[in-house]
Amino acid sequence: MSDRRVAVILFEGFELLDVFGPVELLHVTPGFTIDYYGPQRGPIASSQGGQVVAEHAYDELVDPDIILVPGGYGTRPLAEDAEFLKQLKTIGTAANLVTSVCTGSGLLAAAGLLDSYRATSNKLAFGWASSFGTDVEWVSTARWVHDRDRWTSSGVAAGMDMAAALIADLCGTDVAREATVFTELEVHSDSTWDPFAAIHGLA
Amino acid sequence: MSDRRVAVILFEGFELLDVFGPVELLHVTPGFTIDYYGPQRGPIASSQGGQVVAEHAYDELVDPDIILVPGGYGTRPLAEDAEFLKQLKTIGTAANLVTSVCTGSGLLAAAGLLDSYRATSNKLAFGWASSFGTDVEWVSTARWVHDRDRWTSSGVAAGMDMAAALIADLCGTDVAREATVFTELEVHSDSTWDPFAAIHGLA
Numbered sequence: 165m166s167d168r169r170v171a172v173i174l175f176e177g178f179e180l181l182d183v184f185g186p187v188e189l190l191h192v193t194p195g196f197t198i199d200y201y202g203p204q205r206g207p208i209a210s211s212q213g214g215q216v217v218a219e220h221a222y223d224e225l226v227d228p229d230i231i232l233v234p235g236g237y238g239t240r241p242l243a244e245d246a247e248f249l250k251q252l253k254t255i256g257t258a259a260n261l262v263t264s265v266c267t268g269s270g271l272l273a274a275a276g277l278l279d280s281y282r283a284t285s286n287k288l289a290f291g292w293a294s295s296f297g298t299d300v301e302w303v304s305t306a307r308w309v310h311d312r313d314r315w316t317s318s319g320v321a322a323g324m325d326m327a328a329a330l331i332a333d334l335c336g337t338d339v340a341r342e343a344t345v346f347t348e349l350e351v352h353s354d355s356t357w358d359p360f361a362a363i364h365g366l367a
Numbered sequence: 368m369s370d371r372r373v374a375v376i377l378f379e380g381f382e383l384l385d386v387f388g389p390v391e392l393l394h395v396t397p398g399f400t401i402d403y404y405g406p407q408r409g410p411i412a413s414s415q416g417g418q419v420v421a422e423h424a425y426d427e428l429v430d431p432d433i434i435l436v437p438g439g440y441g442t443r444p445l446a447e448d449a450e451f452l453k454q455l456k457t458i459g460t461a462a463n464l465v466t467s468v469c470t471g472s473g474l475l476a477a478a479g480l481l482d483s484y485r486a487t488s489n490k491l492a493f494g495w496a497s498s499f500g501t502d503v504e505w506v507s508t509a510r511w512v513h514d515r516d517r518w519t520s521s522g523v524a525a526g527m528d529m530a531a532a533l534i535a536d537l538c539g540t541d542v543a544r545e546a547t548v549f550t551e552l553e554v555h556s557d558s559t560w561d562p563f564a565a566i567h568g569l570a
Contacts, residue, residue, distance in 0.1 A: 172417075180394075181387055181388060181390075181550065184383045184386075187383060188383055191414075207420050214420070215419065216417060216418065216420070217417070217418035217420065266487060270491075287551065288549065318547075318551055321550050321551050335568055347384065347522065347524050348521055348525050352553075359432055360548065360551045363548055
């Protein structure tokens with residue numbers, strides 16, 4: 165059994181499924197704990213209007229293990245927000261693993277956390293996300309990309325496939341399978357499966 | 368464009384993905400609004416510990432259109448809670464469409480809302496859910512079951528397939544496809560697809 169701590173980085177306008185798809189799988193995996201961080205403690209409004217409570221503020225996140233950065237419309241102003249990007253860079257640099265779903269990789273790139281890494285992002289917003297970063301090798305056809313201590317997924321639902329692959333990588337395929345059977349989720353285990361790239365003219 | 372109102376019935380110990388899978392798809396569908404109801408207004412703790420804010424209390428839910436009842440460990444005490452079941456029956460009887468994900472159908476059945484209907488539930492907890500109700504035709508192999516104004520899905524991730532089918536039923540397959548392309552979700556459109564029934568010895 166692993167003993168891993170996942171810190172979800174919430175911000176106003178995050179995409180709900182970007183967070184709760186991966187969280188569902190990670191939570192049912194033995195040894196994983198999940199905590200929610202926001203710019204301040206308290207309710208944070210998602211892209212969908214629903215509010216999720218951040219139990220902790222970003223500046224309380226010391227010694228991060230795994231961080232999960234979602235996408236959503238809230239990424240647009242944050243990618244231009246120097247104070248946020250500085251905080252994210254500090255947190256991401258200290259973390260053992262940095263993961264993102266959807267346009268969350270745009271934030272990672274804008275914070276400099278993907279420099280010299282391979283990465284992917286949402287396919288509808290690929291042009292936006294891939295405009296950030298220095299020397300990032302953006303992969304336009306990928307369900308997710310795992311490069312050393314960075315895991316980035318394609319849009320929204322792709323985060324669940326990435327989370328299952330991450331669990332398999334950390335805990336073995338049997339443990340990952342238990343998580344997906346419990347949640348009755350059929351995952352794509354091939355990271356190059358990506359019909360949405362073609363739909364959005366990227367393949 | 369439809370103009371549909373979805374009321375999510377939150378309770379302590381609800382399963383996060385049961386809610387936010389369907390909500391993600393319904394929210395990106397033009398004309399759908401989502402509101403969250405709890406036993407009282409304020410933060411409601413999920414099965415996974417994360418808290419979601421109920422903006423309204425159950426007794427504020429008058430003239431419900433579509434209700435969405437999730438599963439999760441919180442269903443166990445509620446299925447024995449006469450006051451909750453009475454409230455749920457009042458709300459469900461007034462609603463135009465009653466939907467559930469996972470063990471949420473156990474609550475619907477316990478409230479008498481599935482009497483003389485066909486329905487399904489989570490496959491791991493099928494015995495528990497199907498112990499409730501009178502004259503319910505429980506379908507043990509089904510991703511979801513649609514019977515008149517009742518939609519019930521299998522466990523957790525199955526709620527997303529049901530939501531896509533519900534959107535297709537209400538708005539057409541093109542609209543449903545737009546929702547799944549936006550969220551980069553590959554859905555099962557065959558309601559009889561259910562490998563998890565066999566895994567749990569039900570097929």
